[in-house]
Amino acid sequence: MPLASNLLEQAASELIARRKSGQPGPRLPEPCRPADLEDGWQLQQQVTRRLGLPIGGWKAALPSPGKLVVAPIYAPTISDAAVCSLPFVMDTDSVNVEPELAFILNDALPVRAHAYTEAEVDAAVGSVHAALEICASRYNNPAELAFPELLGDGLVNGGLWLGPALTTTALPDVSAFELTWASGNEPAMKVQARHPDGDPRAPLYWLVNFLRARGLGLQSGQAVITGSYAGVLALPSRQRVKFDYGELACFEVEFGA
Structure with missing residues (x-):
């Protein structure tokens, strides 16, 4: 049975209050918790409507049993500044980030009756950037939540840092590359980075048509x-961190002013 409208509103109000205060809290009262993926999606959309912030992007992954990985990224939480001082990282000693690629749309993909082809989606992409998703939950212990609760809160998204563009949008094989990062005098960390869905464009193709079916388009x-x-990397605040995405991109960033 879908979450009743008054309970959906109560849940959205609490999550919005936590976003605005920057203070996470406990699980919502049990009657307000989304019980399934549709409840989680509806709660996420209600939060977005109530916040009234422009959507600057989306996060997505291919769906799997019991999981629907899709959430908006609000424009005020996106930065490309060398010193990223978004409010949710200002007073913490470390920042959790996920190393990703970001596809920037040059052309809109509006709602229409028939599905978009992969070629049409590719043609709409203007550039591909190295990026760091900033992780921040509105819950004290997100690991304890059921997936619909995570979905309702935007899947632990706290923002996005956009790095340099890759040299070409006609991407080579970027399913894997050697990722290196280092801060201060600490030894460099190095891992063989792999995309969880293999092709990083596959979730983009899925997202476009998922949103289309829900009456939502993507904007230029x-x-x-x-x-x-x-996975998740814990970076120190107020220190310059240097990243090397193999041969794809190099950049430096500092979180917190």
């Missing part, structure tokens, strides 16, 4: 991220 300038290449 929006960014789409499609999965972490190396």
